[in-house]
Amino acid sequence: MILTKILFIILIIVCICFYVLYVWDFALILLIVIAALPVIMFITTYITKRLITVEFAVKDKNVSKNKDFPVQLVVTNRSIFPIGKAEAHIEYYNVFSDQTSAFDLYLPVQPRNSQRITFQLSSKFCGVIKIRSARLNIYDPLRLFRFRTAKNICTDIAVMPEGHEIGGIVHYTDRVNEESDVFSEYKPGDDPSEVFDLREYNQGDKLNRIHWKLSSKKDDFIVKDYSLPIDVPCSVFLDMKCYQNSELTLPVFDTLIETMISLSQFLLENERGHSVIFFNSSLNRFVEHTVLDSSDLNTVINEIISSVRDDLFCQSPDVYFMENPTLSYASFTIITSSKDQKVLEHIDENIEADFKNALLIVNSADDLSDKLAGYQALSIIPVAVGKISASIKDIDI
Known part of the structure; x- marks a missing residue:
């Protein structure tokens, strides 16, 4: 662009010399036209800059890992002047990382029209991909002037995580809470507000549990099993x-x-309701969600992904444990990348649970050789990065 300006200045000087040496009207007209061109280019391009809008168009805000997904950059020119060259500088990054990637897109923009250019992205890891237009440079037809517009136009795309097959034993040792409105799906109880199952009469069954209306139709005694209220005692932190x-x-x-x-997913496959506890940074507090089916789990996943801030701020588990000093569960499992023994000792000594596990994310199992022993009730399971199925084979929960 600098070379173009130098050549145009030389052209104006030549026209001035031509006008001085020759008194023809053509020389004067040529000089006026050449001198006026930069002014016209500046004014028309500036007007176009003011009438240009830029946005991203994404068909699906939730995408899968390791699969390409299309993103469209839409540049709308509402002026009557065309843009022969527009240059968009695109940046994108995962909120779980501070590594930013960038590339440039080049496109013309017709007057009173929208130009769409599609590019493909993909991610090996889950998280939120933030895409932004750092700037859009537009040039006049003679490449004399450049105007910058459309700074920090952004969009977000959630790359959804995937589940993996794991192995273990699921124990059904619900702790009864008579006030709970959540009922066991696998064990009967004594709460008459909810019917667990209907079955044939067995000797010793109470007469007040006979379903008389249904029994009269079946010509046999049908007994009602009541439900067992629970308090979602299985928890994942x-x-x-x-x-x-x-x-x-x-x-x-x-x-x-x-x-x-x-x-x-492993718990749901074994009909085990549970709760998931995590820090929601957008709310600036720990939240707890009950997961009784796949719909509940999808809700939790979406909230986890969308709640992460760019600075990755998150309160330590210590804060939650101080706010909740008396915790009681049938089973408690913490998933963490921390090697802080104080947290593990607190879980081992102060959280009441029949089964306690700590799934520690490590580069390799050797990283935890000195932290696998010394706990009375807490089971330490190292989970190597990217090797979930191979790491979790015999969890008791």
């Missing part, structure tokens, strides 16, 4: 606090979230 800032930050976060999903 997801520690989203970032304990290292390196090239492994993104893989560690990916493994953290997918370990939680895999464990939750």
